[in-house]
Amino acid sequence: FSIYAAQRFWDAAMTGTINVLPSRTADQEYFPPMNPGEHYLCFKEDFTDLEKKFIITEHEYYRIANAALELYNTYMRPTDYSIGTAILRHITDTIERHTC
Numbered sequence: 001f002s003i004y005a006a007q008r009f010w011d012a013a014m015t016g017t018i019n020v021l022p023s024r025t026a027d028q029e030y031f032p033p034m035n036p037g038e039h040y041l042c043f044k045e046d047f048t049d050l051e052k053k054f055i056i057t058e059h060e061y062y063r064i065a066n067a068a069l070e071l072y073n074t075y076m077r078p079t080d081y082s083i084g085t086a087i088l089r090h091i092t093d094t095i096e097r098h099t100c
Contacts (some may be wrong), residue, residue, distance in 0.1 A: 004030045009040070010076050013068035018061060030091065030092055032075045039068045 019040035020027045026036045036042040041064065043053055056064075079085040 004028070005034065009034075010066075010072055011079050013039075013065075014077070016065045018064050019068065031087075032071050034068075034071065037064070039064065039071060044052040 009019050009021075009075045021036075021040050021042055023036075023042045023044055024040055025040075035041065041054060041056075043050055048073065074084075075086045075090075
C-alpha cells in the first residue's frame with residue numbers, strides 16, 4: 001500500500017480506528033502527508049504520558065479517525081486495480097522524477 005506508512009496505519013484507518021504511535025513517527029516523511037493529532041495520536045517513547053495523553057472526547061476521536069479514513073479513501077482504497085490509483089500515480093511520478 002504505502003511506501004512510507006506502515007500497513008497497520010491503513011488497516012486501522014479503513015476501519016475508523018485511531019492509530020496510537022510512538023512520538024518518533026512525527027519526524028518522518030509520509031505520503032500522503034499525515035500529522036500527529038490530526039491523523040493519529042502519539043505517545044512519548046518512555047510511556048510517561050499514556051494516562052493523560054489519550055483522554056480525548058468522542059468528537060476528537062471521530063475527527064481523527066475520520067481524517068485517517070479520508071486519507072485511506074483518497075489514496076489507498078482499491079480503485080481500478082487492487083491498490084488505489086492515487087498511490088500508484090505517486091509511485092510512478094516519483095520513479096520518473098528520479099530516473100530522468
